[in-house]
Amino acid sequence: MVAATIGEFPTHEVGVTMTTAAVFDNHDGPWTEEEYLALGETPQRVELFDGSLHVTPAPTPRHQRISRKLGNLLEAAAEPAGLELLEAVNVRLRPGRVPIPDLVVTEPVDLDELMIDAAAVRLVCEIISPSNAATDKVLKMHYYAAAGIEWYLLVDQETRMMHLYQRQGAHYVERSVTKPGEVLELTEPVRATIRPEDLVP
Known part of the structure; x- marks a missing residue:
């Protein structure tokens, strides 16, 4: 590297x-x-x-394991709500600003388009790696909030904690911190029960 x-x-x-x-x-x-x-x-x-x-660089096997397991949980919750779970897609926040989040829950979208518009994204999830922690915790958090994405879920590989944020104006406010042994009960934009130990080995 x-x-x-x-x-x-x-x-x-x-x-x-x-x-x-x-x-x-x-x-x-x-x-x-x-x-x-x-x-x-x-x-x-x-x-x-x-x-x-x-x-x-390409994600580590640990990162991909977390992404797959979390994606499976969110997909099972999204489908009954008429929503989509997508992995590593281009999200257009505004002209010239196109990140690739680890996971997104979106409204129904054209699956053949090159980019998903931020207006369709209901929840964005990033899995924090040591090499991208500042990007996910600061830069992307600011950009996602400014684009109007309501919910932001951060999964920290090192601490095995999950941080759930909700947009308040142009910023995010932390709504919950879930540690190993605890349970995150999502109610918006989908209903899902997520345990850190089920994601992070």
Whole structure:
């Protein structure tokens, strides 16, 4: 892994293949949405933040295990409510700002579109890794709230705790902290019972 930044976005731990790096190196100036989408599928997770690209390595097996188990729980709760559970999709918060959350619960959307509009997202979930903690706890939290997404769920791999936030104006307010041995009882936007020990080995 190498530390790298594309554009003006703060430095984070990333993994960049030579092919992907060559594409970045040959680009001048801020990235547009059109240029970002033209990258197509990449080995890394590439997000667009106000003209700059944020590149992260493939998730660890632990991260993916948490994502799958939490996704299964949320999907089972979303379907009866007429909602969708989607994993690692482009969410357009505003022009030029396109993160890829770990999980989202959305209203019914066109599954063939390249991006999901933030207005359709009811809950966004990020699984915190040591390399992206600041991004998920500060930057993305601010961006998701500013885009009007009502609920934000953070799962911390190291502490095995879950933090649930609800939007209040342009910011999030923490509604609950669930530790191992405790239970998170979601009532909005879906009804689900989630235990940290069921997610984090």
